[in-house]
Amino acid sequence: MNKNYIKSFILGLTVLSVTIVAxxxxxxxxxxxxxxxxxxxxxxxxxxxxxxxxxxxxxxxGYKGFSxxxxxxxxxxxxxxxxxxSASYSAGGFSLGITDYYWNGAEGSFFEYHADNHLFEGNxxxxxxxKFPLTLSWNTFFAGRMDRDEDGKQQFSTYIEAAYEFSxxxxxxxxxxxxxxxxxxxWLVPANGKTGFQVSSVSLLGSKKLEITxxxxxxxxxxxxxxxxxxxxxxVVGFSF
Numbered sequence: 001m002n003k004n005y006i007k008s009f010i011l012g013l014t015v016l017s018v019t020i021v022a023x024x025x026x027x028x029x030x031x032x033x034x035x036x037x038x039x040x041x042x043x044x045x046x047x048x049x050x051x052x053x054x055x056x057x058x059x060x061x062g063y064k065g066f067s068x069x070x071x072x073x074x075x076x077x078x079x080x081x082x083x084x085x086s087a088s089y090s091a092g093g094f095s096l097g098i099t100d101y102y103w104n105g106a107e108g109s110f111f112e113y114h115a116d117n118h119l120f121e122g123n124x125x126x127x128x129x130x131k132f133p134l135t136l137s138w139n140t141f142f143a144g145r146m147d148r149d150e151d152g153k154q155q156f157s158t159y160i161e162a163a164y165e166f167s168x169x170x171x172x173x174x175x176x177x178x179x180x181x182x183x184x185x186x187w188l189v190p191a192n193g194k195t196g197f198q199v200s201s202v203s204l205l206g207s208k209k210l211e212i213t214x215x216x217x218x219x220x221x222x223x224x225x226x227x228x229x230x231x232x233x234x235x236v237v238g239f240s241f
Contacts, residue, residue: 033060039238042073045159045178046201046227047188048234049082050075065090067097083110088123095125101144119144119186133165147186157184159200174205180229191231198229 037056042049052075060069066089073082088097101119102110110117125137140158141147147157163176178201180188190198207221219240226233 029063031060031062033062034058036241037238038241039236041234041236042075043223043225043234043236045161045187046203046225046232047230048232049073052076086123093127093129095123095127097123099123099139119146135161135163135165137161137163141184141186144186155183155186157186157188158182159184159187161201171206171208173207174203176201176203176205178203188229190229194229200227200229202226202228 035058037058039054039056041051042054042056054073054075056071056073058069058071060067062068067087069086069088071084071086075081083102084099085102086097086099088095090096099121101121102117103119119141120143121139121141123137123139125135127133127135138158138160140156142154142156147155149155158181159178160181161176161178163174165172165174167173177199179197179199181197183195184198188198188200203223203225205221205223207219209217210220211217221238221240223236223238224234225236
């Protein structure tokens with residue numbers, strides 16, 4: 001079976017799943033969220049997005065399983081910042097959504113959708129539940145020039161991940177493994193000219209709350225990341241506010 005046909009079939013299956021699952025009911029009340037993470041280094045799917053401290057604000061709105069979100073990353077380094085918008089729907093353990101990634105915030109116009117400023121990705125995930133806290137996710141880019149080859153053909157760059165949560169010794173952990181099932185140059189440039197399936201991230205994240213006062217604490221997390229695809233390793237520390 002042709003590889004591009006397989007990719008198109010998977011994307012179509014994701015859209016069909018949205019149609020089937022949508023009638024279910026999620027949370028019954030309006031929920032809002034706002035926060036910011038301060039990280040020593042921004043690493044995404046095992047790939048470094050620059051050096052130095054990054055501020056990563058977020059804003060969210062949710063109602064009856066539907067969610068809208070905005071997320072950004074700004075560094076002190078003179079590099080383009082990131083601004084992402086997402087829309088998703090959750091029912092039971094399933095979550096389906098679309099993300100608009102905008103990486104050239106400091107250099108171009110947000111509204112230049114015809115340029116290389118945006119990448120659009122479909123997201124599908126399933127969480128098994130509290131008794132078995134494993135989450136499986138599939139993420140495929142379906143639009144954006146950075147995902148096209150020299151002939152202008154969409155490549156459907158993809159990232160799949162398995163993440164498992166557990167507690168040990170008073171800390172909360174998340175262990176995860178993420179990979180590109182085929183060449184995914186929209187977001188991954190493997191080392192030494194590697195092609196095909198690549199493991200881009202093997203990660204262990206540990207977190208705890210630092211008690212500042214009896215009524216106020218700050219979440220702290222440390223993440224160790226290995227990337228076989230890029231032959232790189234990272235140790236990241238961050239705080240959430």
